[in-house]
Amino acid sequence: RRPGRTRAVLPGQIGVLPTPTTLRQSIIVPTYNERDNVAALLERLAAVLPHSETEIVFVDDSTDDTPEVIERVAGDYPMAITVHHRENGVGGLGGAVVEGMRIAGGEWVVVMDADLQHPPEIVPDLIAAGMRDGADLVVGSRYTPGGSTGGLADRYRKLVSRGSTLLVKTLFRTSLLSVSDPMSGLFAIRASSLDAGQLRPLGYKILLELIVRTRPGRVVEVPYTFQPRHAGESKSTVTEGLRFLKHLGRLRLGSGRSRMIGFGLIGISGLLPNQALLWALTSMSGMHYAPAAVLANVLAVVWNFALTDQILYRNRRERGFLARASRFFLVGNADLLLRIPLLALLVDGAHLGVLAGNLLTLVASFLVRFLIAEKIIYLG
Ligand code: GDD
Numbered sequence: 079r080r081p082g083r084t085r086a087v088l089p090g091q092i093g094v095l096p097t098p099t100t101l102r103q104s105i106i107v108p109t110y111n112e113r114d115n116v117a118a119l120l121e122r123l124a125a126v127l128p129h130s131e132t133e134i135v136f137v138d139d140s141t142d143d144t145p146e147v148i149e150r151v152a153g154d155y156p157m158a159i160t161v162h163h164r165e166n167g168v169g170g171l172g173g174a175v176v177e178g179m180r181i182a183g184g185e186w187v188v189v190m191d192a193d194l195q196h197p198p199e200i201v202p203d204l205i206a207a208g209m210r211d212g213a214d215l216v217v218g219s220r221y222t223p224g225g226s227t228g229g230l231a232d233r234y235r236k237l238v239s240r241g242s243t244l245l246v247k248t249l250f251r252t253s254l255l256s257v258s259d260p261m262s263g264l265f266a267i268r269a270s271s272l273d274a275g276q277l278r279p280l281g282y283k284i285l286l287e288l289i290v291r292t293r294p295g296r297v298v299e300v301p302y303t304f305q306p307r308h309a310g311e312s313k314s315t316v317t318e319g320l321r322f323l324k325h326l327g328r329l330r331l332g333s334g335r336s337r338m339i340g341f342g343l344i345g346i347s348g349l350l351p352n353q354a355l356l357w358a359l360t361s362m363s364g365m366h367y368a369p370a371a372v373l374a375n376v377l378a379v380v381w382n383f384a385l386t387d388q389i390l391y392r393n394r395r396e397r398g399f400l401a402r403a404s405r406f407f408l409v410g411n412a413d414l415l416l417r418i419p420l421l422a423l424l425v426d427g428a429h430l431g432v433l434a435g436n437l438l439t440l441v442a443s444f445l446v447r448f449l450i451a452e453k454i455i456y457l458g
């Protein structure tokens with residue numbers, strides 16, 4: 079992370095070192111066709127923020143002339159104002175915000191919309207609250223006493239907002255305990271607590287992404303009233319709603335507990351090909367149970383690898399196919415070293431049936447294999 083910017087030392091000024099002013103705040107504003115809003119936004123931000131300690135970073139995916147409008151009016155303010163126009167629009171709103179976070183140089187990184195639904199006058203309050211309370215994250219909240227959804231004009235939108243907030247609070251109970259408005263698009267985060275590299279946003283809900291994935295330490299909230307849109311129209315669509323559901327799924331499946339359940343289900347499904355082949359080889363072609371158990375295991379490992387690799391760790395395939403497959407096969411068959419002697423003990427010693435004995439040894443090795451996949455094959 080880049081340290082705060084300092085004022086240049088004037089040439090010839092020997093012995094008089096000007097006090098370096100660090101950049102207090104970077105305001106990140108994602109824009110998508112907001113040509114009629116950006117001038118008013120800049121005017122109101124400039125009126126409440128110290129110019130020398132503030133930078134404003136627009137991350138733009140517009141198809142209109144929003145970047146040109148920003149550049150035209152930026153000269154009116156003695157403030158660092160930059161526009162980063164993206165050609166690809168990857169990740170939508172959230173992707174744009176993360177790109178802004180990468181270039182932000184301020185002690186605090188503030189994220190807000192361009193359409194003035196987030197009153198610019200609240201930005202100094204966010205930072206002040208964060209500093210006063212030693213917070214890592216300050217959330218601008220519509221759902222804390224003093225806040226309101228005022229500008230969410232129609233009933234339908236209010237209901238959707240309330241409903242999805244409730245859903246999200248239930249899904250991510252522990253991460254969101256102290257956050258009343260996890261779907262807010264207005265927040266400030268202390269740069270030293272921000273790990274943008276961990277964020278994989280998909281669409282609008284960048285704050286949710288940030289809280290669930292990076293678990294900021296101390297969170298405080300500042301109430302605000304959601305305003306009507308200044309000009310233009312909302313970019314939120316039905317497609318954006320579906321993207322949100324996909325985002326939720328991704329965030330939920332990203333938790334270790336969900337993966338353990340998935341791994342268990344896949345493991346259980348592997349019992350089917352395993353036992354079936356073992357049965358076929360021993361009772362139909364009269365093969366000895368030891369080599370039969372080895373072959374049955376190989377089939378089950380192929381089955382497990384296919385499912386694990388295609389579904390469970392689909393988004394975490396950092397190694398190449400051969401590297402993943404060979405490790406998986408090594409680990410998947412390694413337990414035969416213990417399972418075959420154990421099977422012999424159960425079948426020859428304890429006179430258990432081949433299928434029952436095989437099942438017992440499989441259950442015993444399940445936990446061990448899960449731990450190895452988590453820690454070694456698919457890294458952290
Ligand atoms: N760069 C970029 N790329 N910006 C985008 C994109 C995109 O794909 N999509 C939207 N934006 C910008 C808009 O230009 C605007 O500045 C801001 O993101 C919010 O977009 P709106 O379309 O105005 O969103 P909204 O009002 O429906 O939703 C806002 O309020 C919700 C709370 O009700 C957002 O802040 C949501 O995150 C928030 O949950």
Ligand code: MN
Nearest residue numbers: 191193195312
């Ligand atoms: Mn809006």
